[in-house]
Amino acid sequence: MTSIPVVQCAGLTMAYGRRPALAGVSLEVPAGAVYALLGRNGSGKSTLVRALLGLARPRAGEARLFGEDVWRHRARAMARVGVVPETPDLPPAMSAAQASAFCGRLAPAWDGAGVAARLARLQVDPAMPVARLSRGQQTQVALALALGGRPELLVLDDPTLGLDPVARQDLYRELLDELAERGSTVFITTHDLAGIEGLADRVGILHQGRLLLDEPLEALKARFRQVRWATSGPEDLAALGPEALAALAPVAITRDAFGVQALVPGFTAEGLAAAGLAEASVTGASLEEIFMGLVNGEVQA
Amino acid sequence: MSIRVIAAREMAERKLVWVAAGYMALAGLALPYLRGLSGAPAADARGVLGVALNLAFVGTLAALLGAAMIPGDLASGRIGFYLVRPVSVAAVLWGRLLGGWLLAVAGGLVVVLPQVVLGPWRDYRGWALVVGCTALLAIPVMLLAHVLAVSWRSRTLWILLDLTGLGLYGWFVVQLLIRLAMARAGRVNLDAFLLAALVLPTLALAVAAQLQLDQGRTDLRRGHRWLALSLAGGLLVSALLLSAPYLTILASSRTTG
Numbered sequence: 193m194t195s196i197p198v199v200q201c202a203g204l205t206m207a208y209g210r211r212p213a214l215a216g217v218s219l220e221v222p223a224g225a226v227y228a229l230l231g232r233n234g235s236g237k238s239t240l241v242r243a244l245l246g247l248a249r250p251r252a253g254e255a256r257l258f259g260e261d262v263w264r265h266r267a268r269a270m271a272r273v274g275v276v277p278e279t280p281d282l283p284p285a286m287s288a289a290q291a292s293a294f295c296g297r298l299a300p301a302w303d304g305a306g307v308a309a310r311l312a313r314l315q316v317d318p319a320m321p322v323a324r325l326s327r328g329q330q331t332q333v334a335l336a337l338a339l340g341g342r343p344e345l346l347v348l349d350d351p352t353l354g355l356d357p358v359a360r361q362d363l364y365r366e367l368l369d370e371l372a373e374r375g376s377t378v379f380i381t382t383h384d385l386a387g388i389e390g391l392a393d394r395v396g397i398l399h400q401g402r403l404l405l406d407e408p409l410e411a412l413k414a415r416f417r418q419v420r421w422a423t424s425g426p427e428d429l430a431a432l433g434p435e436a437l438a439a440l441a442p443v444a445i446t447r448d449a450f451g452v453q454a455l456v457p458g459f460t461a462e463g464l465a466a467a468g469l470a471e472a473s474v475t476g477a478s479l480e481e482i483f484m485g486l487v488n489g490e491v492q493a
Numbered sequence: 494m495s496i497r498v499i500a501a502r503e504m505a506e507r508k509l510v511w512v513a514a515g516y517m518a519l520a521g522l523a524l525p526y527l528r529g530l531s532g533a534p535a536a537d538a539r540g541v542l543g544v545a546l547n548l549a550f551v552g553t554l555a556a557l558l559g560a561a562m563i564p565g566d567l568a569s570g571r572i573g574f575y576l577v578r579p580v581s582v583a584a585v586l587w588g589r590l591l592g593g594w595l596l597a598v599a600g601g602l603v604v605v606l607p608q609v610v611l612g613p614w615r616d617y618r619g620w621a622l623v624v625g626c627t628a629l630l631a632i633p634v635m636l637l638a639h640v641l642a643v644s645w646r647s648r649t650l651w652i653l654l655d656l657t658g659l660g661l662y663g664w665f666v667v668q669l670l671i672r673l674a675m676a677r678a679g680r681v682n683l684d685a686f687l688l689a690a691l692v693l694p695t696l697a698l699a700v701a702a703q704l705q706l707d708q709g710r711t712d713l714r715r716g717h718r719w720l721a722l723s724l725a726g727g728l729l730v731s732a733l734l735l736s737a738p739y740l741t742i743l744a745s746s747r748t749t750g
Contacts, residue, residue: 209714247576247711271579281574285506297498298578 196259198223198345198377199244203253206239206401213239215401216253221394223344226371226378228392228409230385230483236401237381238278241349244379245275257345271300274338278349278381280330284323288316288333292340299341307340314362328359335363339370346370348380352387360387367391385480395479399487409479416482417459421472422451439466444485455485495584496591499575503562503592510596514550514603521546522607543608544623551601555631558593559638563706567713568646582707590702594635598628633691636698640720643705647717654721662728666690669739676742690735697727 199221206214214236221227231237242248243255246266255262257269282291288311296302311318314332322330331351338346346367352360364387370376382388388395389409396406405412419440440463442454455477456463464470477485525538563586566572575585602624609620637659644655673686701724709716 242711245573245577247573249708249710249712249715266576267579267581270577273577275573275577277570277573277577279570281571283506283571283574286502290505294498294502295578298495298580300579 195223197221197256198225198258199227199379200256200259201240201244201253202256204240204243204250204255205252206236206243206248207251208239212401214243214250217398217401217403218253219396219403219406221377221379223377224375225394226392227380228388228395229379229381229398230383230388230395230479231381231398232487235398235487237398238349240398241278241347241379241381245270245273245347271341272344274341274343274346274376276331276334276338276346276348276351278351278353280322280327280334282322282330282333282337285321287319287321288325288336289318291322291333291337292318295337295340301342303340303342307336310336310339310366314366327354328356331355332359332362335366339366342374343376345377345379348378348382350381350383352382352384360384364391385478385483389479397483397486404486412482413476413479415457415459416477416485417456418475418477418481419454419456419459419464419469419472420451420475421469423447436467436469439463440469444488455481495580496588499580499584499588500592500595503589504596504599507558507596510554510600511603514600517546517550517604518607521604522611539608539611540614543605547601547605547623548627550604551597551627551631552634554597554600555594555635556638558597559590559635560642562589562593563639564642564646567643567711567716570711573711576710582710583703586703586706590635590639594628594631597631597635598624601627601631633695633698636695636702639702640698640705640724643702643713643717643720647713649714649717651717651721654725658721658725658728662694662732665732666735669735673739673742676739676746686735686738690731693731693734694728697724697731700727 197220199219201217201219204214204217205212217236217240219227229237229240239248243250244257244262246255246262246269249263258272260269262269286294289308292302292304292307296304308318311333314329314336316325316329316332316336322333325333331354335348335351338348348367351363355363367378368391371378378391380388380392392409394406394408395412397404407415419442440454440456441458442456444455446453459474464472464474521542522539524542525535563572566575572585575589576582580588605620605624608614609617614620640655644652670683670686670690673683701720704723705716705720708719
């Protein structure tokens with residue numbers, strides 16, 4: 193028997209008026225996985241999250257949570273989901289304690305004591321109106337509330353945006369604790385590539401509304417290599433020739449004062465030799481390097 | 494259950510309304526004396542002022558809350574706080590509107606309470622009628638304010654359809670009323686006609702508000718498209734239903750003529 197993925201997008205297409213926002217995005221997140229969706233501002237991450245939460249209707253395709261069309265069955269799905277939005281959206285006059293009590297009356301299962309303990313750990317005054325809390329503290333309140341319903345799925349839309357390093361670390365620590373304790377599925381969109389590297393087990397890269405890549409993080413890092421060689425000038429790169437470039441098949445090439453660096457997927461020593469770069473240095477690529485290469489890279493002949 | 498929870502929260506969040514209502518009640522008591530009146534004229538003035546202040550307070554608050562609660566949250570993106578909870582869209586919409594309406598009506602009660610207790614008009618049934626009518630009128634006021642605020646905040650050309658539809662409906666009702674008044678000769682109950690002229694568009698506004706949030710959710714523009722089309726349809730149906738008595742009169746005069 194195959195288990196139903198917790199998150200499923202199939203051919204998801206969204207648009208704002210005539211402006212396309214997502215073009216046929218398909219992805220799946222199995223139960224217990226931590227999926228990080230990466231992308232630049234305006235790449236469509238928040239739009240995808242809105243579709244996943246049943247807050248916006250896809251123009252084509254579908255978004256499913258726990259196997260059900262979330263647009264149709266939003267209220268039922270939300271009983272199993274905790275959400276940390278990109279921009280804190282708590283009513284400004286409400287305090288964290290009032291918000292917890294309110295959410296507790298609407299949720300089928302609510303861990304009010306857990307929310308209070310989490311707020312205490314994060315040093316957030318539960319009696320302070322949300323409007324008087326800092327941006328980081330509002331996100332912490334949103335996280336505490338998201339975890340209060342003991343969710344099977346946690347959706348976080350760029351939760352580290354505007355957080356200082358300490359608040360960011362606190363957020364990841366809370367997430368790790370939750371994962372260790374309950375093994376929830378996590379779907380997170382973020383710009384914080386370094387932070388997410390130790391947490392995610394699968395990543396997707398969204399660029400201009402299209403999913404460029406979707407695979408396990410370890411496999412991704414094993415697949416990509418940075419190949420670096422010294423050049424005396426731009427003519428060396430031109431001299432590399434189209435055959436060599438085809439053998440190397442880089443997704444991005446960058447030049448600096450010391451040489452050329454190519455981000456190469458599916459790296460093989462034979463490919464390197466065929467490109468005439470047997471002497472080049474080869475290193476592993478970080479998630480940030482892979483992301484930058486894929487969304488910002490330029491391959492020049 | 495969810496509607497009650499959401500309505501209660503809406504009421505609890507706006508404590509300043511009680512303060513404002515208290516001040517209005519005091520103003521209603523004190524104003525006649527400040528104008529130099531005393532004795533029976535002052536007491537009567539207090540009674541009239543109580544009715545006027547109740548109407549003004551409930552009407553203004555209903556309009557302000559209707560325009561601010563959900564349209565404001567839609568524009569600022571805060572509506573997501575409610576929509577990521579395990580509650581239906583209807584519970585969010587009607588819970589919040591119910592909370593705002595109860596607040597306006599209860600605030601209005603506070604405004605008239607001193608006049609009811611201390612005033613010269615000990616006609617409690619009369620006061621109940623005043624408060625009841627104000628409360629009922631607050632419903633279309635609140636819904637209209639809600640719909641117009643959504644329409645305005647979505648910044649789409651559908652607003653033209655909304656304004657044209659509402660304007661045409663108002664013009665049509667007035668024209669129909671004039672013709673019915675001239676032609677009725679005891680055959681049409683004008684009170685019932687006026688009640689229907691108010692209730693039918695209120696239902697159209699309610700349906701439009703429900704479809705707007707249900708089909709648009711956080712997408713204000715998409716929601717507004719649903720709102721505009723359903724409101725136009727609802728107003729058209731209302732106008733057709735209202736014209737039935739006049740058409741009946743016309744048909745019978747042709748038969749008899």
